[in-house]
Ligand SMILES: Nc1ncnc2c1ncn2[C@@H]1O[C@H](COP(=O)(O)OP(=O)(O)O)[C@@H](O)[C@H]1O
């Protein structure tokens with residue numbers, strides 16, 4: 001299949017591994033790594049590793065822009081870079097020995113009107129090539145309008161291209177009303193969007209139902225160690241597996257969405273693939289994305305459940 005992604009706020013992902021993080025202390029890291037990052041970039045990377053044609057549209061500028069392009073070059077992703085005046089960001093992740101992951105995401109460069117025009121032109125040009133899926137992902141940098149993902153989705157839908165969105169905050173709220181085919185919030189992002197806490201399966205299903213009534217096709221809610229729930233026209237499915245000690249959870253959500261779009265079959269089959277790709281990602285260090293042998297191995301441990309009981313607590317789903 002052919003995929004197009006856009007990442008308005010890509011990053012160089014710097015991961016530092018250490019024993020235990022203590023605020024205010026000097027730490028000696030046990031390992032460190034640097035990778036090309038940002039949500040749409042990661043979606044493109046993992047799809048390319050699974051043999052798909054993946055194009056990633058991204059702004060690039062400054063020393064970190066050069067670094068990101070260098071890191072992306074060997075990864076079989078076709079990078080459609082848009083030169084911007086500012087320098088792209090570095091995001092830092094601290095992973096402790098027990099798998100606890102702390103992310104420090106920079107705001108990113110200010111995008112001026114010319115940068116935004118160039119980015120929108122690049123997305124429109126790439127959409128003319130009629131990809132099978134378009135993925136609009138990640139936070140928005142300063143200067144970008146909150147409805148940037150929504151604008152991309154409307155352009156894609158106008159051209160008949162199926163689209164998925166993974167973002168947060170005001171950008172997520174704006175994207176809902178553009179009616180993407182797939183929306184992938186995590187539990188916290190969904191709770192923030194609806195302005196209420198989500199404790200049970202019923203809470204999540206009701207929240208997802210509200211988004212569907214506003215025009216979203218399928219809502220794929222990732223739940224960290226508790227797997228994921230898919231709410232769509234055919235009902236609700238859960239998929240997950242036994243608990244894992246993550247090496248790094250960075251990129252797990254991106255791999256989950258990529259697996260979902262890669263898969264075919266019933267909602268349960270597509271969700272099981274999504275969860276397998278997410279679980280394979282957490283077993284890799286830093287922002288590394290899994291290859292086919294790793295996602296196939298992870299798939300063997302995933303189980304699914306149709307219509308999980310609405311009173312079940314989300315945190316109890318994997319038991
Ligand atoms: N601690 C964990 N144990 C097992 N699987 C995990 C863990 N954290 C994440 N995953 C897998 O990765 C997926 C995405 O993780 P999640 O944290 O929900 O996404 P995001 O990175 O978007 O916040 C989950 O649905 C799950 O399959």
Ligand SMILES: O=P(O)(O)OC[C@H]1O[C@](O)(COP(=O)(O)O)[C@@H](O)[C@@H]1O
Pocket residue numbers: 009011013036037038039040042091105137138139140168249250251252253254255287
């Ligand atoms: O755009 P945001 O929300 O700041 O997120 C960017 C960060 O998220 C990642 O794309 C990882 O995302 P997930 O862990 O949600 O899959 C990193 O590569 C990047 O540093």
